[in-house]
Amino acid sequence: MTAIYQALYEFISRFFSPSIITLVVTTLVYAAIPLVFILVYGLVAILGEMKISAWLQDRLGPMRTGPKGILQPIADILKLLQKEDTTPRAADRPLYRLAPWVAFIGSYAAFAALPFSVAYIGARLNTGIFYILSMGSLVVVSILLAGWGSDNKYSMIGAMRSVAQIISYEIPVALAVITVVVIAGSMDLQTITDLQAGGINNWFLLGGPKHLEGFGGSTNFVLVPVMLVAFAIYFIGSLAETNRVPFDVPEAESELVAGYHTEYSGMKFALFFLSEYASMFAVGSVASILFLGGWQSPLGDTMNGPAMGFLWFILKGLSFVFAQIWIRWTLPRFRVDQVMRICWKVLIPFGLTAVAAASVIAVAIQ
Amino acid sequence: MGYFSDITRGLSTAVKGLTVVIRHLGRRKVTRQYPEPKNEYILPERARNRLYVNMDDCIGCDKCARACPVDCIEIETVKSIPEEDLGVTTRFAKKKSLWVTKFDIDMAKCCYCSLCVWPCPTECIVMTEVFEFSEPKRENLIYHYATMDAAEAELHRQNRANYEAQANVQRAKQAADRAANAPAGPPSSTPPSSPPPSAASPWANKGPKH
Numbered sequence: 211m212t213a214i215y216q217a218l219y220e221f222i223s224r225f226f227s228p229s230i231i232t233l234v235v236t237t238l239v240y241a242a243i244p245l246v247f248i249l250v251y252g253l254v255a256i257l258g259e260m261k262i263s264a265w266l267q268d269r270l271g272p273m274r275t276g277p278k279g280i281l282q283p284i285a286d287i288l289k290l291l292q293k294e295d296t297t298p299r300a301a302d303r304p305l306y307r308l309a310p311w312v313a314f315i316g317s318y319a320a321f322a323a324l325p326f327s328v329a330y331i332g333a334r335l336n337t338g339i340f341y342i343l344s345m346g347s348l349v350v351v352s353i354l355l356a357g358w359g360s361d362n363k364y365s366m367i368g369a370m371r372s373v374a375q376i377i378s379y380e381i382p383v384a385l386a387v388i389t390v391v392v393i394a395g396s397m398d399l400q401t402i403t404d405l406q407a408g409g410i411n412n413w414f415l416l417g418g419p420k421h422l423e424g425f426g427g428s429t430n431f432v433l434v435p436v437m438l439v440a441f442a443i444y445f446i447g448s449l450a451e452t453n454r455v456p457f458d459v460p461e462a463e464s465e466l467v468a469g470y471h472t473e474y475s476g477m478k479f480a481l482f483f484l485s486e487y488a489s490m491f492a493v494g495s496v497a498s499i500l501f502l503g504g505w506q507s508p509l510g511d512t513m514n515g516p517a518m519g520f521l522w523f524i525l526k527g528l529s530f531v532f533a534q535i536w537i538r539w540t541l542p543r544f545r546v547d548q549v550m551r552i553c554w555k556v557l558i559p560f561g562l563t564a565v566a567a568a569s570v571i572a573v574a575i576q
Numbered sequence: 577m578g579y580f581s582d583i584t585r586g587l588s589t590a591v592k593g594l595t596v597v598i599r600h601l602g603r604r605k606v607t608r609q610y611p612e613p614k615n616e617y618i619l620p621e622r623a624r625n626r627l628y629v630n631m632d633d634c635i636g637c638d639k640c641a642r643a644c645p646v647d648c649i650e651i652e653t654v655k656s657i658p659e660e661d662l663g664v665t666t667r668f669a670k671k672k673s674l675w676v677t678k679f680d681i682d683m684a685k686c687c688y689c690s691l692c693v694w695p696c697p698t699e700c701i702v703m704t705e706v707f708e709f710s711e712p713k714r715e716n717l718i719y720h721y722a723t724m725d726a727a728e729a730e731l732h733r734q735n736r737a738n739y740e741a742q743a744n745v746q747r748a749k750q751a752a753d754r755a756a757n758a759p760a761g762p763p764s765s766t767p768p769s770s771p772p773p774s775a776a777s778p779w780a781n782k783g784p785k786h
Contacts, residue, residue: 268604
């Protein structure tokens with residue numbers, strides 16, 4: 211085997227310099243980790259959604275596929291892959307085909323800037339959170355492509371609702387993010403996570419680091435109400451951005467069949483589905499990075515480190531996914547006008563107040 | 577409603593709903609995994625499912641067939657002859673005097689009302705707990721409870737016919753004897769003490785079915 215690798219390496223190095231080869235290989239490996247994670251997590255999340263929804267309704271959920279039904283998502287995916295890949299006759303074919311890929315790329319690209327652990331971050335950008343928010347907006351493009359390309363009134367209505375909703379909710383989400391960024395003084399997610407080292411009372415939800423110079427020490431507990439408001443705004447806004455209940459007016463089964471992905475089947479539908487679940491985890495993990503210390507252990511230095519970091523990060527992200535599932539199976543759907551009202555009349559004023567308060571406090575105590 | 581009270585109300589009701597729902601997470605699940613044997617299917621008391629007839633106890637009284645509102649029970653009987661002893665029923669020790677040559681229940685017609693069960697004098701027709709008896713063909717749902725085959729039924733019918741023919745001969749002979757032995761005189765011609773039942777009588781149409 212080694213000889214084969216050696217020969218391959220020599221063959222490739224005739225055309226490319228070693229530094230380029232190293233770059234390409236490391237890039238591929240780094241890119242593959244989130245992809246593998248998304249695929250595995252997707253299976254877990256699909257099963258989780260089925261099982262948790264069943265448990266919340268005193269049912270058992272899938273029980274026949276494998277022990278206790280744990281192989282159900284695999285069976286579902288296999289079934290999905292066998293489905294005929296249909297395209298409506300009147301569809302705008304290039305756009306129709308492009309849409310699911312754009313959706314998945316948008317969700318997947320957000321994972322590039324997520325610090326999974328101290329040892330792993332796809333790309334340490336000094337504008338990390340900004341990049342993630344903009345990748346979230348890419349999903350809007352795909353939804354609009356899907357709705358327009360399908361040539362279906364339900365898809366189109368769903369896509370228009372979705373775009374209106376996501377663009378509106380980007381504002382309160384951004385305001386909540388800015389509240390944290392003002393205190394942290396950085397948009398780099400790894401830096402924001404590092405600031406929250408040393409246990410639960412240094413998390414930004416509880417005012418930010420107490421042990422570092424320039425953060426006001428213990429007095430930054432006065433930030434707690436501001437941070438709670440920002441956290442609530444971020445969480446509500448993230449539900450809307452991922453089109454989850456109670457903000458699922460774009461999909462609204464009872465009104466719009468399935469919204470923008472009504473006409474999609476097979477692999478294309480699977481991509482939309484995977485993209486939605488990936489976004490759920492992405493917004494959850496961003497919430498945990500901004501407010502709950504990311505990969506930092508809540509116990510300070512105990513159980514911290516590169517490997518445990520992965521665990522904490524995934525645990526925190528999944529608990530947000532759980533909360534989203536829990537909310538989905540509890541609350542009814544808002545009307546379109548209620549969705550807009552909540553965004554523009556409640557979340558944005560509160561968000562602006564939070565930003566202003568955080569700025570004043572930051573200036574006062576730092 | 578004011579602006580802030582709307583917000584607090586919205587949040588508090590959402591939290592209320594969420595607490596109600598999360599409490600169900602660890603609760604006992606109500607789903608029964610139907611065909612699996614580890615789940616016991618405890619039917620409710622007096623559940624009404626497939627009928628069963630214990631032919632050892634059936635005296636062929638036809639009461640169940642008459643009670644049936646959908647006519648799903650068909651019974652045919654042949655009277656026994658004096659030489660035959662059919663024994664007594666295990667329950668209540670009733671004397672059996674009829675050969676039950678046919679006892680068919682069409683479970684496809686049955687409406688599970690249980691009205692046939694109550695009149696049975698020997699409690700031999702009962703509702704069981706068997707509820708898995710679907711069939712690909714409707715004819716298969718006609719259950720034949722009679723214990724004898726066609727040949728045996730025919731034998732009993734023949735026996736009875738012979739016996740009745742003999743009895744008729746006997747009676748005719750006795751009547752002739754009586755007529756011969758009796759002193760000559762006018763036959764008694766007393767009119768019937770009561771008028772025969774009229775067609776308008778409420779009992780007129782209540783003969784046995786079939």
